[in-house]
Amino acid sequence: MLEISGLRAGYGAVEVLRGIDMVVGAGEIVAVLGANGVGKTTLNKVLSGVIPAREGEIVFDGKRIDRAQPDAIVDAGLIHVPEGRKIFPTMSVRENLELGSYRRGKPRRARNLERVFATFPRLLERSGQAAGTLSGGEQQMLAIGRGMMAEPRLLILDEPSLGLSPLLVEEMFNLILQLNAEGLPILLVEQNVVQSLDIASRAYILENGLFALSGTAAEVREDPELRRAYLGM
Ligand SMILES: Nc1ncnc2c1ncn2[C@@H]1O[C@H](COP(=O)(O)OP(=O)(O)OP(=O)(O)O)[C@@H](O)[C@H]1O
Numbered sequence: 001m002l003e004i005s006g007l008r009a010g011y012g013a014v015e016v017l018r019g020i021d022m023v024v025g026a027g028e029i030v031a032v033l034g035a036n037g038v039g040k041t042t043l044n045k046v047l048s049g050v051i052p053a054r055e056g057e058i059v060f061d062g063k064r065i066d067r068a069q070p071d072a073i074v075d076a077g078l079i080h081v082p083e084g085r086k087i088f089p090t091m092s093v094r095e096n097l098e099l100g101s102y103r104r105g106k107p108r109r110a111r112n113l114e115r116v117f118a119t120f121p122r123l124l125e126r127s128g129q130a131a132g133t134l135s136g137g138e139q140q141m142l143a144i145g146r147g148m149m150a151e152p153r154l155l156i157l158d159e160p161s162l163g164l165s166p167l168l169v170e171e172m173f174n175l176i177l178q179l180n181a182e183g184l185p186i187l188l189v190e191q192n193v194v195q196s197l198d199i200a201s202r203a204y205i206l207e208n209g210l211f212a213l214s215g216t217a218a219e220v221r222e223d224p225e226l227r228r229a230y231l232g233m
């Protein structure tokens with residue numbers, strides 16, 4: 001679905017991504033893991049066309065997208081649920097969801113809305129409520145639901161567990177598994193190493209602008225260096 005090679009990007013004189021290669025196959029959950037500030041969100045922004053790739057290639061579904069505009073990337077079905085949710089607080093839950101199909105999936109908006117409400121019954125209960133008054137976990141569900149409204153062919157989730165209680169984190173990761181089981185490939189960007197490795201098929205560890213480690217989730221989990229640096233073992 002997604003193939004990245006030799007990707008470099010940054011801000012001004014600072015190079016954040018220094019030549020990364022990665023692949024997300026159909027049906028996979030691929031985790032990109034790393035500490036604060038290593039460039040995980042920067043990677044998502046480059047994939048979404050918000051900031052430019054300075055070098056390298058991004059191929060989505062057989063087509064180069066590293067020079068494409070954000071709207072064209074959405075049209076192609078690469079849908080990004082941003083860090084910090086970025087919902088519209090004064091609009092209702094339903095209106096936020098409807099905005100998700102502004103560029104893609106509009107003809108099937110009603111059907112997709114039903115599907116989102118079936119996945120997140122809590123959003124149905126609160127469909128008329130101002131989105132800004134939802135709890136943090138509910139807002140995260142709304143952000144993912146809004147992404148689903150665009151009929152993603154690949155969904156990028158930027159730190160979906162951020163700020164959630166342990167119980168909700170577990171619920172969130174189960175939901176991600178469920179969406180994947182329905183056939184949706186997912187690029188999961190997280191700091192939560194342990195739980196991400198539990199649901200991912202493969203993982204990449206980002207350090208100093210490069211992938212320091214990659215492999216199947218099982219391989220990465222057993223890596224002594226990772227256990228020492230990220231799990232304190
Ligand atoms: N608009 C910007 N201008 C300049 N520097 C930026 C900008 N956005 C991000 N950076 C810098 O790029 C680096 C990577 O930031 P990024 O947001 O990609 O990290 P991250 O891995 O997502 O971190 P976190 O886990 O905290 O979300 C950081 O050093 C950050 O300060």
Ligand SMILES: [Mg+2]
Pocket residue numbers: 040041042083158159
């Ligand atoms: Mg980030």
